[in-house]
Amino acid sequence: MATEKRTPGIGTLCVQAGYKPGKGEPRQIPIVQSTTFKYETSDQMGRLFDLEDSGYFYTRLQNPTNDQVAAQIAALEGGVAAMLTSSGQAANLFACLNICSAGDHIVSAGNIYGGTFNLLGTTLPKMGIEVTFVSPDASEEEISAKFRPETKLLFGETLSNPGVEMLDIEKFARIAHSHGVPFIIDNTFATPVLCRPFEFGADIVTHSTTKYMDGHGVAVGGALVDSGNFDWEAHADKYPGLCAPDPSYHGLIYTKAFGKLAFITKATSQLMRDLGSIQSPQNAFYLHLGLQSLHVRIARHSESAMKVAEYLENHPDVAWVKYPGLKNDPHHELAKKYMSAFSGVMCVGLKGGRDFDNRFMDSLKLITIETHVADCHSCILHPASHTHRQLTDEQLRAAGIAPDLMRLSIGLEDPEDIIYDIEQALAAAHV
Numbered sequence: 001m002a003t004e005k006r007t008p009g010i011g012t013l014c015v016q017a018g019y020k021p022g023k024g025e026p027r028q029i030p031i032v033q034s035t036t037f038k039y040e041t042s043d044q045m046g047r048l049f050d051l052e053d054s055g056y057f058y059t060r061l062q063n064p065t066n067d068q069v070a071a072q073i074a075a076l077e078g079g080v081a082a083m084l085t086s087s088g089q090a091a092n093l094f095a096c097l098n099i100c101s102a103g104d105h106i107v108s109a110g111n112i113y114g115g116t117f118n119l120l121g122t123t124l125p126k127m128g129i130e131v132t133f134v135s136p137d138a139s140e141e142e143i144s145a146k147f148r149p150e151t152k153l154l155f156g157e158t159l160s161n162p163g164v165e166m167l168d169i170e171k172f173a174r175i176a177h178s179h180g181v182p183f184i185i186d187n188t189f190a191t192p193v194l195c196r197p198f199e200f201g202a203d204i205v206t207h208s209t210t211k212y213m214d215g216h217g218v219a220v221g222g223a224l225v226d227s228g229n230f231d232w233e234a235h236a237d238k239y240p241g242l243c244a245p246d247p248s249y250h251g252l253i254y255t256k257a258f259g260k261l262a263f264i265t266k267a268t269s270q271l272m273r274d275l276g277s278i279q280s281p282q283n284a285f286y287l288h289l290g291l292q293s294l295h296v297r298i299a300r301h302s303e304s305a306m307k308v309a310e311y312l313e314n315h316p317d318v319a320w321v322k323y324p325g326l327k328n329d330p331h332h333e334l335a336k337k338y339m340s341a342f343s344g345v346m347c348v349g350l351k352g353g354r355d356f357d358n359r360f361m362d363s364l365k366l367i368t369i370e371t372h373v374a375d376c377h378s379c380i381l382h383p384a385s386h387t388h389r390q391l392t393d394e395q396l397r398a399a400g401i402a403p404d405l406m407r408l409s410i411g412l413e414d415p416e417d418i419i420y421d422i423e424q425a426l427a428a429a430h431v
């Protein structure tokens, strides 16, 4: 008989972590659709604003529905605390701004999602934060050489969007820690079901919950999760925002007052207060619904994607396929080390040229043309014809995007139907 305390599996956490109803309370998470919260005495309200008591007062900062879903994501990632944001962009912005200010510097993998690349490469520099991009496959010495005294964090993506390149998480964690800075990783494409970056040394995880976590193409959202492992106080001179008095809270010091919760508390009480990028409680409810089946869905996405990748690899019209599950993929060994399955997104290049690509896409009946990825509907995007259409082939290559690259996101339809659709569209593209 099993009497030892059992740690719940990831599937159980997907269904049950976070919201814990009491006697007679709703089984499904309630949507607390209220901007504000009531108190009985002036002192009760005052203590909230001194951060002496915790409690809800205004949904721009915190809302019970959001907090329960954030607690669930923290449990899934194995972190100490999390917060929901209005989008994945906001999550990555908050992760950086919670640590960096004007004069600081960031080192980031260069193969990251285009939106994050713009945020780091264009918008943060306007705020006085410089960013150096590195090839994620460069040696530890080469990446280390980009660090400066004012470097405050290292950034990367578990599985890059759109290139689906697996990051060597332990290598990045080692480099960050040897420079006394945290390693922040965007875990959107892997999800905590396939990879939990904290187990490999990452300090902070971000998500675009818009993708697999939501999984149905319903709500834009993001999340920020802290492992609680990075020792800010050991580098107190580098992180005054966390380790020195905050004048906007009567000189409170986050690390002293909140210990391992310092990072998320500061992000909530300072950044959310001032920048107001909260997720709506209604969207948090949709996200929660998505999370409850994440483990089942991501397994199916991965299984079907493997079948489609193997089919494409053997098709005479296909020049190349990039999917971390394929044995000859340059990142296959790393992907096997860090992930329990290979997720549902792949890239493919066809042999026929741009007109052929367009005839192929126009002939698809089940797979739809969308800028989105990672939900239940199979979809395709050709950056050279869509998101990056203003670039020449040379400019595309310089941005790391092959002109023939098509991003294919495998949904939850029957894999045989997805393959049939590709088969008939390739045939149709020849005429």
Ligand SMILES: *Cc1c(COP(=O)(O)O)cnc(C)c1O
Pocket (backbone or CB within 6 Å): 087, 088, 089, 090, 113, 115, 116, 157, 160, 161, 186, 188, 189, 207, 208, 209, 210, 211, 220, 221, 222
């Ligand atoms: C989509 C995406 C983002 C941005 O998220 P939004 O929810 O669209 O703001 C960030 N990182 C990755 C890896 C993404 O795929």
